[in-house]
Amino acid sequence: MNHVFEGRPEIWAGIECTINRLKSGYIDQLALCGHYEREDDLDAIADLGVTTLRYPILWEKHQPVKNGPINFSWVEKRLLRLKELNIEPIAGLLHHGSGPAFTDLLDPKFPELLASYAKAVATKFPWIKYYTPINEPLTT
Numbered sequence: 001m002n003h004v005f006e007g008r009p010e011i012w013a014g015i016e017c018t019i020n021r022l023k024s025g026y027i028d029q030l031a032l033c034g035h036y037e038r039e040d041d042l043d044a045i046a047d048l049g050v051t052t053l054r055y056p057i058l059w060e061k062h063q064p065v066k067n068g069p070i071n072f073s074w075v076e077k078r079l080l081r082l083k084e085l086n087i088e089p090i091a092g093l094l095h096h097g098s099g100p101a102f103t104d105l106l107d108p109k110f111p112e113l114l115a116s117y118a119k120a121v122a123t124k125f126p127w128i129k130y131y132t133p134i135n136e137p138l139t140t
Contacts, residue, residue, distance in 0.1 A: 014054030018096040046085040054090040066102035096136040
């Protein structure tokens with residue numbers, strides 16, 4: 001089936017964005033590959049014809065401290081750029097990780113804490129229609 005998005009063929013993509021928790025801290029793939037510093041990555045993705053992009057709004061990155069402020073400043077700029085490029089985001093909240101250091105997958109409050117973060121994202125960005133709340137749910 002040939003789908004069309006605003007006159008263009010529909011092409012979906014995603015940025016690999018795992019934040020791995022290790023005994024000594026975290027390894028953030030977006031930091032390792034330099035995506036946080038390269039603002040033109042989204043333009044390059046748009047040049048490929050991408051119409052829908054799984055994009056990270058990762059809990060570990062934006063709310064590292066329990067009950068602390070959520071800092072959406074970096075991702076807000078990127079999401080606004082996606083809008084300018086007519087790329088529909090699919091918000092990824094937890095990507096093959098275990099959340100911020102103040103919780104973990106065995107924490108009985110983990111679902112409630114993740115839901116609270118998801119609500120904050122949905123409130124901040126009400127125009128986002130699609131979510132991958134937990135990518136890799138069987139291994140996360």
